[in-house]
Amino acid sequence: MKMKKMQRGFTLIELMVVVAIIGILAAIAIPNFSRFQARTKQSEAKANLKGLFTAAKAYAAEKDTYNVGLDMMGFVPENNTRYTYNYPQTSGAGVTQYAPTAAGFAVAACGANPTPAVTATTFIASACGQIDGDAFIDSWRMDNLNNLDNGSAIGLVDGNDVVL
Numbered sequence: 001m002k003m004k005k006m007q008r009g010f011t012l013i014e015l016m017v018v019v020a021i022i023g024i025l026a027a028i029a030i031p032n033f034s035r036f037q038a039r040t041k042q043s044e045a046k047a048n049l050k051g052l053f054t055a056a057k058a059y060a061a062e063k064d065t066y067n068v069g070l071d072m073m074g075f076v077p078e079n080n081t082r083y084t085y086n087y088p089q090t091s092g093a094g095v096t097q098y099a100p101t102a103a104g105f106a107v108a109a110c111g112a113n114p115t116p117a118v119t120a121t122t123f124i125a126s127a128c129g130q131i132d133g134d135a136f137i138d139s140w141r142m143d144n145l146n147n148l149d150n151g152s153a154i155g156l157v158d159g160n161d162v163v164l
Contacts, residue, residue, distance in 0.1 A: 034132065037132075038131050038132045038138075041082055041129075041131040041132075042131065042138060042140075042150075044081060044082055044083060045082075045083045045127040045129065045138070045140045046140065046148060048077045048078075048081070048083070048085060048127065049085075049125060049127055049140060049141075049142035049148060050142070050148070051075060051077075052070070052075050052085065052087065052125050052142060053125075053142050053144075053146055055070075055073045055074050055075040056073055056075070056087075056123055056125075056144065057144075058073070058074075059072070059073035059074070060144075064120070065120040065121075066118050066119070066120065066121070066122065066123040066144060067118055067119065067120050069087070070085070070087045075087075081129075082129045082130075082131055083127040083128060083129035083138075083140075084127065084128055084129060085125065085126070085127050086116045086125065086126045086127070086128075087116055087118070087123070087125045087126075088116045088117055088118040088123075116141075121144075122143065122144045123143065123144050124141055124142070124143045124144075125141065125142050125143075126139065126140065126141045126142075127139070127140045127141075127142075128140070138150070
C-alpha cells in the first residue's frame with residue numbers, strides 16, 4: 001500500500017508523448033496564424049482605399065473632376081500605416097503619395113505595381129506595402145467604379161502577398 005502512494009506521477013514516455021503532440025499542434029498552427037495576421041494587415045489597405053474612393057467621389061461630385069491631390073480631396077490616412085498610398089494628379093507634380101512613418105515599417109517601393117492613373121472622369125489609386133517580411137510586396141488598387149483588387153485581376157506579379 002505504501003509503495004503505491006510513492007509511485008504517483010507521469011512516466012518519461014507519457015511526458016514525451018505530450019511534448020510531441022504539442023509540437024505537432026504548434027507546427028500546424030504557426031503558419032495558419034501568420035497567414036491570418038497578414039490578412040488582417042491587408043484590411044488596412046482595403047479600408048483606406050475605400051476611404052479614398054469615398055473622398056474622391058465626394059470631391060468629383062462637387063468639382064466635376066478627380067484630377068486633384070489626395071490632400072485637396074480630404075483624404076489623409078492615419079499615421080503609422082503599413083502601406084504606401086499613391087494617387088496621381090496631372091494638375092500638379094506627379095503622384096501624391098502617403099508613406100509609412102513608423103519605425104519598423106519600410107516604405108514599399110511600389111514601382112509600377114499597380115500604376116496609378118487619373119483623368120477628369122476616372123482614377124486608379126494604389127496601395128502597396130511589406131506586411132510579412134518576405135521578398136514580395138502586397139499590392140492593391142481601387143478605381144472610380146469601386147473595384148478593389150489585389151492585382152491578380154490585372155496580371156500583377158506581386159499582387160496578393162498572402163499565400164492562401
